[in-house]
Amino acid sequence: MPKQVTAQERSDEELLIAMKSGDRSAFVAIYERYWRKLHAESFKRLKNMQQIEELVQDIFSDLWLKRDSKEILNLRNYLMMCTRYQVFAIYRKEKSNPDFEEPMENMAFYSVNADSRLNEKDMKSCIDIWLKQQPTKRGEIFRLKYREDMSTKEIGEVLNISQKTVQNQLVTSYNSLREFMKKMTTILSSAAW
Missing domain, CATH: 1.10.1740.10 (RNA polymerase sigma factor, region 2, helix turn helix motif)
Incomplete structure (x- = not known):
């Protein structure tokens, strides 16, 4: 049994x-x-x-x-x-x-709901495309923060840069990614119709 x-x-x-x-x-x-x-x-x-x-x-x-x-x-x-x-x-x-020690934490990174035209797989693909377009250091900071779930303090220590630099790079990343995702959502939505 x-x-x-x-x-x-x-x-x-x-x-x-x-x-x-x-x-x-x-x-x-x-x-x-x-x-x-x-x-x-x-x-x-x-x-x-x-x-x-x-x-x-x-x-x-x-x-x-x-x-x-x-x-x-x-x-x-x-x-x-x-x-x-x-x-x-x-x-x-x-x-x-x-x-917070991390200013990015008060922002919802992105919202996924049942009505969204982008599913989780599409979003991950879009983020991967966006990451490839980023400067090396910014991409690494983003990966450590959102894929490895490290704090800005830990990232600063690992990369031997100041916490403020990490925070600034994350704010820049967030703004850039938000604009990129808006464009991708528009493109994918129009392609779905």
Whole structure:
């Protein structure tokens, strides 16, 4: 008789499918797998335990309540993006400037929703094309930040440059990538019609 796979042993994709069909144990497994990560991600930026706990609770409540309408391709990325967006929303609501060591962190990097003409694969391809067009150092900083999930301080230490230089390069990258993605979205959208 084959061994039963527990919810904790299932992949994110399997858990998402089960959760969409109303399986509470799958939702609990997702919560157990990710709540600490979201808490840590929020803490890096907020430092207010009450806000952090509410933020994490809101993200998971939304995930469960809207499970039927969400089209999630990558659960970890989706939850991290939600966390960063919620942190940004808190700062916007309080009309204060984020007290981050990393100014890029208060910006949603990009938004993917069910209506988007670009799927995750297209976006990754577009980002890869954009990266090839960047100066070597800027591309390396971007890769370390967004693919290796390093802080600006860590990147500065690895590349032997100041944290301020890293931050400036990330702001330049963000603006350049945003413009590039707008153009690519337009091109891909018109090609789809």
